[in-house]
Amino acid sequence: MNPEDAAPGDPPAVAAARRLLDALVAQGLRDVVVAPGSRSAPLAYAASALADAGRLHLHVRVDERDAGFLALGLARGSALRGGVPEPVAVVTTSGTAVANLHPAVLEAHHAGVPLLLLTADRPHELRGTRANQTTDQVGIFAGATRLTVDVPAPAGLPTELRDLDHLAARAVVAACGTRSGHPGPVHLDLAYREPLVPTSPSATGASPSAGGTASSVDVASPSVVLAPDGVPAGLAAPVAETVVVAGDGAGPLARRLAEARGWPLLAEPSSGAWGGPRAVAAHRLVLGVLGPEVRRVVVLGNPTLSRPVQRLLGGGLAPTGERVEVIVVAPGSGPWPDAARAASHVLPGVPGSWLEPAREASAWADRWRAAGAAAGEAVRDALDELRSADDGALDPLVVADAVSRASAPDDVLLVGASSPVRDLDLVAAWDEPPHVVANRGLAGIDGSVSTAVGVALAARRAGLGRTRAYLGDLTFLHDVGGLHLAGDDVDLQVVVANDGGGSIFATLEPGALAATGVRERSTFERVFSTPHAVDLGLLARAYGASHVRVDARHAGVPAAVAGLEAALVGPVRGLQVVEVLVDRSRRVPASADVLARRVRDAVGAAVASLGENPGTLRSRSELPGSLQSGSRTIV
Structure with missing residues (x-):
């Protein structure tokens, strides 16, 4: 039953x-x-x-x-x-x-x-x-x-x-x-x-x-698994078809694990693990092709950004019927991240034996590396088209890409909740990432400007590079009082993607309902989009910040992109607000679907050229014991 x-x-x-x-x-x-x-x-x-x-x-x-x-x-x-x-x-x-x-x-x-x-x-x-x-x-x-x-x-x-x-x-x-x-x-x-x-x-x-x-859940004390190279009882040896999910705060251990075992790395921007040969570009779209092949997920940090990743962490079913095994690494005594309530094992640390380099590369690693490369190229091609468009509208992904490319490894980037962090997650292609900070504990827009000021003060003391915040307009307005420095000397650039309201809701269920009728659209605009006509330049200058406005409606998209890139690399003294007007209509699901299809097609072609993954052909009886038992370990 x-x-x-x-x-x-x-x-x-x-x-x-x-x-x-x-x-x-x-x-x-x-x-x-x-x-x-x-x-x-x-x-x-x-x-x-x-x-x-x-x-x-x-x-x-x-x-x-x-x-x-x-x-x-x-x-x-x-x-x-x-x-x-x-x-x-x-x-x-x-x-x-x-x-x-x-x-x-x-x-x-x-x-x-x-x-x-x-x-x-x-x-x-x-x-x-x-x-x-x-x-x-x-x-x-x-x-x-x-x-x-x-x-x-x-x-x-x-x-x-x-x-x-x-x-x-x-x-x-x-x-x-x-x-x-x-x-x-x-x-x-x-x-x-x-x-x-x-x-x-x-x-x-x-x-x-x-x-x-x-x-059943086998509860053991942390000392059981923290022995050198120990793997808890009931947890089988590493499974080839494994991915590492690095959520907020995962740290470099997630990258080290992925590179040691040859496992694909699905890293959020604020994970502290992005980069290296195992990082998969646009991974939430790649999962649409290779997700059904995943048999095990090792989770570090707190992943919250992507619905495809959340479905995977929910133990989503592979075609052969077995559930994905979810292993959560959660040091300390706090609650472990498991929103889908599907974790099969909760460990206080990564078993030491898993950090030993694999003897040889696997076909699984090759497929994901090819998929990541194809996805990254498809995203870059789409961005090139958006940057050269002549429709007078700047796409939000172009802004996220410009911010990403302007952020050096020694820089500090605070990214706001809602759309900016998700856009960055999609387009980031760092070899070595900057220091990315995000308030992902509750993922609210509250206090983002003030948080950025605090980060900038700390970054200066630490001798790091430029500090930049990348926020949406509502996030900026929600904490505009954070621009009042009260005597603090801060060098901070705040990039605001201004689409005149809360456009993220267009990508969620309310946006789909809004498309069904005039009344539904009116309600959506009033209680979700909350459009505004605030002059951000006047507001910034009232607090003593300098202001740069980037508007493709007058200069055209290529010139606006050039202006944005110049502002991002120019010197910043004190507070600077770079306001970039973006087209909120690009947030409709149909627009996102176009890019998703392009990535899926590119990934599908890339992995097809490598042949079928042997792991997808295994029967349930051939799976490791821990994938069959349904047992859970919390240590």
Whole structure:
């Protein structure tokens, strides 16, 4: 049975509760303490069924305060023979029942005892309505938990059960301090909608995994994998059809890994890993051709830019049916990046043996090198055409390309969120990149000018080259006050691609809806594009910054490009704003599709000349064990 399909007749709340408890047991949970209640009924039925099957010990207490301290005692007692405390779960209904756990939670927090607080809650539509036994439970233990998650009420969506597997993994890892060395309570606030009980009396004792078996996660301490050249148990030797995804902050280790193993490097601009012979140009478009051949992905940093990459990290299916194996390298104790909840292994470091140079080049490496070269050439040809156009409109990709080419390895480039960083990701072709900085923690446009000023001050102290920011117009306007230096002496060039509004939304779902009718277009312009007519030159000069305006409507595209390139290489003293007027109509999906087709055609022809990839012909039985098992390792 597909593990993401609920058992016939199971209400979503019952199926979800069963899967969560099943996943926690797979993580090593052995004891559950239940206090009676109505909203928590799905969890009570699930715990009872697991106890009847001999998979855990069930303890029932009438008073939640007693239940909390009983769980605390069970966890402490599990370490009496010299081991480490095992996590114990306590289940409550909503309302004051949750508050009664607080004394035990505080003790567990200060004593470092792993507790899993599974508190049932009303769904979001009942919160704040004075509904019975409904209060603000999320964050009620603030300051005393290692992880708090507000889990929405299940609705029977196809991925909900798989998501619970990963929620259970994160909860146990956080409670046990596996990555942080700081065990303690974890709070999962679980919203459930009625019906809250199995649909028939015969279903009350059904297997808690009737909706499919939860994926197990082997949790080990970091010391297990940080031994020299160690590879964790359950993780097979390197797979030939592997790519390295380097997200924001990945650092040079990602490039070193790719070059040592001959694996393609899919690096975001702010990864700190871009460049070298394994970097794949326009990789998000190359994935449209070679993505189905990928069998394993090694992720470093936090990748957030590209939907094709996110689909790959979601374990996208190859033609032969096996899921892509996703290995996340996440040093430290913080959350690991896994937005698709598909990571099969989470490691605190790259196994040393993977950094040893491969003995010989592989056909896989040759295919991706050819693909990257073809993609880069196709993008360059498209840019050449855009630079020589005579339609009086400057394409945003031309601006990103000019900024990219003007940025030397010793320079510092801060790139704004939304379109600029994605344009740069598509056109960058550095042999050695500049120091690229981006606020990708939450990927907001907030404070970008001020961040750039701070980066420029630090870059000067470090003796680095020119500091430049590349922003969209709304990002610039959002933090224009950052131009007020209040006495600081800064040399900073701010390049603003001004298309008169928020054009990135034209590339997303709202843009597609806008194309369906006049009213939809009007709504799109008002609440998404937010057009403006701000004179950026006057604004810049008001803050004491110099201003250069590049406008192809009057000079023509070739002359405008020449003017932009001259501004980018000219001397900068103090603050300089280079405003480049670009054509927002180039953001429509049809325009992007033209370039995507050209790249796909070029890549397809390049790899076809090398012959078929032997890796695509392997049967599932020939795949390494770790690709067949579906096991997960979090260390």
